[in-house]
Amino acid sequence: MTDSVDGVSELRAWLIEEVARRTATDPRRVDPALPFSALGLTSRGAAELTGALEVHMGRPVxxxxxxxxxxxxxxxxxxVTGAHPAAAAGPAPAAGAPAEEPFRR
Structure with missing residues (x-):
C-alpha cells in the first residue's frame, strides 16, 4: 500500500507543477482538490496535460x-491506484441534470 501512496504523492506533485506551469501560477497556490477549471486550465490545456502525462508516465493516457x-x-x-470516479467524485448528478463543464472555454 505504501508504494501506491508514494506513487500518488509523486504524481500529484508532478501534476501540481505541470498545472502551475500551464496556468502561470505559483505551484504553492495550486489546490489539488479544486477542479481543473477553477485552477484556470482550459479544455485545450487539459488535452495538452494528458499528452504530457503520457510522456511522463511512459504509457497512453x-x-x-x-x-x-x-x-x-x-x-x-x-x-496510480485505478480508483473510479464514483468513489472519488461524490454523488452522481440527478437524472436529467446537465453535465457540468469542468474546464473554461
Whole structure:
C-alpha cells in the first residue's frame, strides 16, 4: 500500500507543477482538490496535460480522463491506484441534470 501512496504523492506533485506551469501560477497556490477549471486550465490545456502525462508516465493516457477525474487529486489517485470516479467524485448528478463543464472555454 505504501508504494501506491508514494506513487500518488509523486504524481500529484508532478501534476501540481505541470498545472502551475500551464496556468502561470505559483505551484504553492495550486489546490489539488479544486477542479481543473477553477485552477484556470482550459479544455485545450487539459488535452495538452494528458499528452504530457503520457510522456511522463511512459504509457497512453486517454484525453477524457481529465473530464472523468477533474482534479489533480482524483486524476493522480486513478492513474496510480485505478480508483473510479464514483468513489472519488461524490454523488452522481440527478437524472436529467446537465453535465457540468469542468474546464473554461
Amino acid at each position: 486517454p484525453t477524457l480522463l481529465a473530464w472523468q477525474y477533474p482534479s489533480i487529486d482524483t486524476l493522480a489517485r486513478h492513474l
